[in-house]
Amino acid sequence: KQWYQRRVAITAGEAERSIHDALCVIRCLVKNKNMIAGGGAPEIELSIQLAQYAATLSGVESHCIKAFADALEIIPFTLAENAGLPPINIVTELRNRHAQGEAMAGINVKKCCITNITEENVLQPLLVSISAITLASETVRSILKIDDIVNTSR
Secondary structure: OHHHHHHHHHHHHHHHHHHHHHHHHHHHHHHOOOEEEOOOHHHHHHHHHHHHHHHOOOHHHHHHHHHHHHHHOHHHHHHHHHOOOOHHHHHHHHHHHHHOOOOOEEEEOOOOEEEEOOOOOOEEEHHHHHHHHHHHHHHHHHHHHHHHHHHHHO
């Protein structure tokens, strides 16, 4: 009986999180109706563009931008992993397809492969991606500020 109650509580928690996520997406759509490709396509494209830009720089700026580009690959990696796909293979193929100019190539979790994600109507609100990248950037800036304060005080 305890196992059953625990399972019901876990399922209820998952349902509550799913409903919350759906409401957040709807809120984003009300604020900004613009949609972009899903399936990790924008994140991998931005990652490639940033890595190319980082290669034109030198010093700390180059390393920071390259690290940010690498971090963006976590999104399609996690998407592939959560879909039960081999994340390293999928992200490598996705990166290669984007490098070949297929900017709308994304992870199609239903077909378990990389496809033109806009042709499959897999879209996401622009504001969701903007909010996630902004929050991540602000978090890194806060960590760097704290690190700078700690190093300066030593």
